[in-house]
Amino acid sequence: MSFFRFIKSKSFFIQVGIAVVGVLLFIFILQWWLGYTTNHDQKIQVPDLNRMSLVDVEAKLKELDLDFIVIDSASYNPNYPKRSVIEQSPEAGDFVKEKRKIYLTLNPSKYRDITIPDLNGRTKRQAMTQLQSIGFKVGEFSYVRDIGKDVVRGLKFNGRKLKPGEKLPKNAVIDMILGDGKGR
Known part of the structure; x- marks a missing residue:
């Protein structure tokens, strides 16, 4: 059987059809699965944590099902309370998903x-x-x-x-x- 005859055959078109349907089915299943496992439609607005103590931050984020990590203590700023949040990432008002970590920079208790x-x-x-x-x-x-x-x-x-x-x-x-x- 020659190559050109196979391309014109009924079994070739059946195999191409099965392959196209299989790829489309795979894409739709993958898209549904990713939407389900990544909580695609879920949005939690990040609260403004500026000037809050770590105890207040922990309570606020726990009720929103968010976590936090203290990444740094900046240079002491006398305009902020001691050991309070100076910066946060993501910023207040941004939208995140549950269990997301909020990275905090704290005001030290005194000048170095x-x-x-x-x-x-x-x-x-x-x-x-x-x-x-x-x-x-x-x-x-x-x-x-x-x-x-x-x-x-x-x-x-x-x-x-x-x-x-x-x-x-x-x-x-x-x-x-x-x-x-x-x-x-």
């Missing part, structure tokens, strides 16, 4: 601690610039007898003298002890 650099012997301007660049605030200046005018001779925090290498929270106000230029 920063190491005090050794500024002894630096000028007032150099020391102020370095302290401000790493996140401290410069407070008051006090002077001691010293040969160097406006040369750093120490740092204080809340009246206590600081040593290089100590740690203080970011945004702490540091007072500077400077030389008056009248010493020997």
Whole structure:
């Protein structure tokens, strides 16, 4: 039997018909199964979790059948309550399906601690610039007898003298002890 004769035969058309019907049936069954198993028509609107504590977040998401994961603690933001949600993904108002995980970024309980650099012997301007660049605030200046005018001779925090290498929270106000230029 030649190839062209087979293509014109009745059994060839029957086999092509069976193949087409089989593929279409497979596609329709697959589409129905995916719609059923993926909850295609289900939508849950993500609530706004901003400024909520983890206890409140857990209760709110549990009633909506959603989960959450804390992915990070951002830099401390004094405008938000401690350990509250700063960011969430997906955003509030987006639609998700049940058991979806909401990724949260929390506000830490305080500013992170920063190491005090050794500024002894630096000028007032150099020391102020370095302290401000790493996140401290410069407070008051006090002077001691010293040969160097406006040369750093120490740092204080809340009246206590600081040593290089100590740690203080970011945004702490540091007072500077400077030389008056009248010493020997």
